[in-house]
Amino acid sequence: MSDHHIVFIPAAPHYLPTEQQVSSAKAALWQWIPEAEAIEAAVTEYVQFHDCGSNFEYVRCHVxxxxxxxxxxxxxxxxxxxxxxxxxxxxxxxxxxxxxxxxxQLDYSFMQGFSRFSLTAINPRTGAVSAQQTELLQRQLDHPLLVIYCHV
Known part of the structure; x- marks a missing residue:
């Protein structure tokens, strides 16, 4: 059985939101995606790569x-x-x-990225999040976000 994750990461790889910001963002995700198996926030000591799994298509030079x-x-x-x-x-x-x-800085399709913080909806049983939902999370986390759709 395959898994689907929607992963939100900061556009700046070293950005870390506060605990209160993370709590607010998680609460919003639970409201939008109540059937998700889990919503997990993670902070690592160093920058990690967040891939899109089998959604991967290509990597292109941004120049x-x-x-x-x-x-x-x-x-x-x-x-x-x-x-x-x-x-x-x-x-x-x-x-x-x-x-x-x-x-x-490379161009990835599907979106992939690097960060120390991630917020993940596991098996959300929904399609893409809307631009409005992403904007709200960006305001709650006080930072621009990348949205990664990962198929594992």
Whole structure:
């Protein structure tokens, strides 16, 4: 059986909301998605990658628009990752055009991202969240959010 998650992460990977902000955001999610199996908030010591699971389609250079091969992208990810400190999001030379960027600046389809904080609705039994719902969560967490639809 597959699982579906809707994951909200801050646009700035190191941003951490307050406990009160997280409580308000979780309460709003429960109102919108009352049939979810769980709604979980997580904070990690270091930046983690939040993927979209089998929804993954491609990774493109944000400068030239060229699609990176999976081996090229994996190499960039491996070079940026440290076992003790997670992702550094350090600018690297891109194989497509030679521009310098971090893995966080690449264009992902479906959306994927990097953060220390995440808010996840597990098996929400609903479709996409609306732009209005996302805006409300952004106000509650006092930060712009990325919405990741993960199929595991």
């Amino acid at each position: 030239c628009g060229q699609e990176l091969t999976i081996p090229q992208w994996h190499l960039l990810m491996e070079q940026d990752y440290d076992l003790e400190r997670g992702f550094g999001l350090t600018p690297q030379t891109l194989p497509c055009c030679g521009n310098v960027a971090s893995v966080n």
